[in-house]
Amino acid sequence: xxxxxxxxxxxxxxxxxxxxxxxxxRTFCRDVFEKLHIQQDLKDELVLAIAExxxxxxxxxxxxxxxxxxxxxxxxxxxxxxxxIAFYDRGTPVDPKKVKHRQIDNVKPGGLGxxxxxxxxxxxxxxDGKKPWINHLVLTKQL
Amino acid sequence: MxxxxxxxxxxxxxxxxxxxxxxxxxxARQSILPLIEAxxxxxxxxxxxxxxxxxxxxxxxxxxxxxEQKKTKFELIEVSKPVEKxxxxxxxxx
Numbered sequence: 001x002x003x004x005x006x007x008x009x010x011x012x013x014x015x016x017x018x019x020x021x022x023x024x025x026r027t028f029c030r031d032v033f034e035k036l037h038i039q040q041d042l043k044d045e046l047v048l049a050i051a052e053x054x055x056x057x058x059x060x061x062x063x064x065x066x067x068x069x070x071x072x073x074x075x076x077x078x079x080x081x082x083x084x085i086a087f088y089d090r091g092t093p094v095d096p097k098k099v100k101h102r103q104i105d106n107v108k109p110g111g112l113g114x115x116x117x118x119x120x121x122x123x124x125x126x127x128d129g130k131k132p133w134i135n136h137l138v139l140t141k142q143l
Numbered sequence: 144m145x146x147x148x149x150x151x152x153x154x155x156x157x158x159x160x161x162x163x164x165x166x167x168x169x170x171a172r173q174s175i176l177p178l179i180e181a182x183x184x185x186x187x188x189x190x191x192x193x194x195x196x197x198x199x200x201x202x203x204x205x206x207x208x209x210x211e212q213k214k215t216k217f218e219l220i221e222v223s224k225p226v227e228k229x230x231x232x233x234x235x236x237x
Contacts, residue, residue: 019165019166026194044225052197055164115235116197116233119232119235120232
């Protein structure tokens with residue numbers, strides 16, 4: 001945990017649901033974490049976790065075939081040194097019980113990505129998405 | 144992401160640069176796997192890779208598995224700090 005208090009801050013941005021957006025997602029996160037003065041090592045880890053979650057939306061919630069205008073939203077909030085990252089999408093409903101690591105001999109990006117997310121974040125929670133959203137994933141980390 | 148292949152005797156050294164994510168993983172895969180498929184020993188230099196996610200790790204695993212099938216070698220010769228961190232995390236999973 002960092003000893004420096006981080007300013008309360010919230011930002012959100014919508015991205016097209018496709019793999020080309022992942023770089024934009026990372027850039028958005030880096031910019032927000034810069035404003036929050038999060039130290040480099042932690043920033044790298046958080047960017048990885050967020051990018052893996054966004055990748056899972058593209059790859060699993062939409063099976064790599066989202067409509068051209070389909071959007072996902074990433075919201076980063078920091079309040080009382082608690083970082084909360086929310087993802088909203090309108091893909092196939094996620095069954096949290098089925099979100100797990102794969103076996104060693106069957107390593108695919110999704111399984112390893114989920115492992116990275118769980119390693120980096122304090123909590124991973126799937127909530128019911130409120131209209132117009134279907135999936136609402138929340139990652140949290142105490143700074 | 145860009146790549147360059149350097150010949151060092153019988154070894155093909157593949158240099159990847161930039162960021163490796165799902166969007167460019169196939170390009171990374173295509174820069175490495177055909178060389179291994181052809182029976183070459185391949186060394187991979189990731190010293191100029193600023194970011195790599197699980198898609199990149201997947202390419203490394205596929206490359207290693209293919210090199211074993213082809214009874215040749217696939218080695219990482221240099222990695223950047225960001226890549227080393229991701230590899231360290233992946234080792235816990237693998």
